[in-house]
Amino acid sequence: MNGKTSIALTVAMTWAVGSLGAEERWVTLDNEPLGSPEKPLVLRTYFPDPGLGREVLANHDLSYRARKYSPGKGDVDGFDDPIRGIPAAIGVNFGAGFSYCWDTTECRLLFAWQGGFLKMENYWGNPESGRRKPFAYLPELDGPLIYLARGPHPLVILDDFVESHAPAFSGYRLVDEVPEFIYRLGKATIRVRIVPGEKPMTFLKQYVVEGAKEVAYRETGYRDQIEKETPLTFSVTVTGRLESESSSGELEPEYLTDKPNLEWGKALYTQLGCLACHSTDGTRGHGPTFAGTFGSERKITGVEDPVLADEAYLIESIKNPAAKVVESFPPGYMPPYPIPDDQVQSLVLFLQTLKNE
Ligand code: HEC
Numbered sequence: 001m002n003g004k005t006s007i008a009l010t011v012a013m014t015w016a017v018g019s020l021g022a023e024e025r026w027v028t029l030d031n032e033p034l035g036s037p038e039k040p041l042v043l044r045t046y047f048p049d050p051g052l053g054r055e056v057l058a059n060h061d062l063s064y065r066a067r068k069y070s071p072g073k074g075d076v077d078g079f080d081d082p083i084r085g086i087p088a089a090i091g092v093n094f095g096a097g098f099s100y101c102w103d104t105t106e107c108r109l110l111f112a113w114q115g116g117f118l119k120m121e122n123y124w125g126n127p128e129s130g131r132r133k134p135f136a137y138l139p140e141l142d143g144p145l146i147y148l149a150r151g152p153h154p155l156v157i158l159d160d161f162v163e164s165h166a167p168a169f170s171g172y173r174l175v176d177e178v179p180e181f182i183y184r185l186g187k188a189t190i191r192v193r194i195v196p197g198e199k200p201m202t203f204l205k206q207y208v209v210e211g212a213k214e215v216a217y218r219e220t221g222y223r224d225q226i227e228k229e230t231p232l233t234f235s236v237t238v239t240g241r242l243e244s245e246s247s248s249g250e251l252e253p254e255y256l257t258d259k260p261n262l263e264w265g266k267a268l269y270t271q272l273g274c275l276a277c278h279s280t281d282g283t284r285g286h287g288p289t290f291a292g293t294f295g296s297e298r299k300i301t302g303v304e305d306p307v308l309a310d311e312a313y314l315i316e317s318i319k320n321p322a323a324k325v326v327e328s329f330p331p332g333y334m335p336p337y338p339i340p341d342d343q344v345q346s347l348v349l350f351l352q353t354l355k356n357e
Helices: 262-271 311-319 341-352
Strands: 006-008 041-048 066-070 074-080 085-093 099-103 108-113 145-148 155-157 168-175 178-185 188-196 202-210 215-217 223-230 233-239
Touching: 085 178, 155 202, 202 215, 262 341, 311 341
Parallel strands: none
Antiparallel strands: 006 168, 041 085, 066 074, 085 099, 099 108, 108 145, 155 215, 168 178, 178 188, 188 202, 202 233, 223 233
16 A cells, blocks of 8 residues: 555554654643644554543443542542543644544544644643642543544444444554554455545545445434445545534434433443343342332332332442342342442433333
8 A cells, every 4th residue: 555654553642753863852731843744743542531421432331430549548538430431542743733542442433623732631641740630641632622522433334233342452653654444344444544635624534344245334414425435435524613513412412422321321231231130021130120119019028018129229228238138039149239329310211211010
């Protein structure tokens, strides 16, 4: 394809600043001087999450709050929240006009912005004191968002039921100095390069798909224009826009927001592993079935009168299962779930739909 192709697999922090000629060049905490369309900067780093939905981050595990820990005292009061970031992403900067974040777990473009690249002080430390922000060491985007991924992965392979496969990242290489990402989806191998477009706020995704017969592409919430060279070699021009000015509400299905909703509850039932102990069809497992629980009277160990399983009861059972132990089940078997309220509410909405057959 190209004589000057160099392979750069998933090693931490790869800068594409080599071979700059005699002129010496330093990359600073603010990533200056910036890259250019001919010679972009490439950086593997932790990234902030500027508001991606669960559907975009479908293959990321949820993380939990953890007990605060002191090396001297062990567990102490309080919790540490998980870092709200994207751990295995690759940032690319083509100059002031276009930077983007590509995620190696979802194998997709997560967001793009313009202005500068990344402010690394939180992560690399203050230049004078060397101090980092404890537990919040995410770089900051140095400019406004012009694209934020929404909905499921835009590229779907139609000739195999590969939607159920998680994408597997193979690595990236530099083709004419620009990263080309390579990943697998079932039997298909996909190579994609993302470059700035001719008009401001536009960019191109150049795809080459191998090992598949038919693909479909759809970008949720943005205008896209597809030019096909062959059915499997094509280029998509996406027109971005300033995210702060857009009315995102209409584009987001309810499931993608952080508001409690039934779809989310259904997903959490699987993702948080409730299904390992609770059935939805009436069968007894390690824990009671969820079928018909809501609104029924529960017999609680050590309590004379039955207790009504209303909303408050369900919430308490999730956050603090030891408070009321269902008769004939062992105490201390269900772990407490210190999850955010919107997730608890979503689970409760889901449980409320499960009636006795
Ligand atoms: C390791 C097994 C296990 C897992 C995982 C588990 N539970 Fe439980 N759960 C139990 C057991 C055992 C009980 C009954 C004893 C008790 O009440 O503590 C129970 C009780 C409950 C009850 C009260 C049920 C009733 O019949 O009154 C609710 C509600 C509940 N769990 C919700 C959840 C949710 C939601 C999740 C996932 C976020 C979950 N559980 C994960 C074992 C589990």
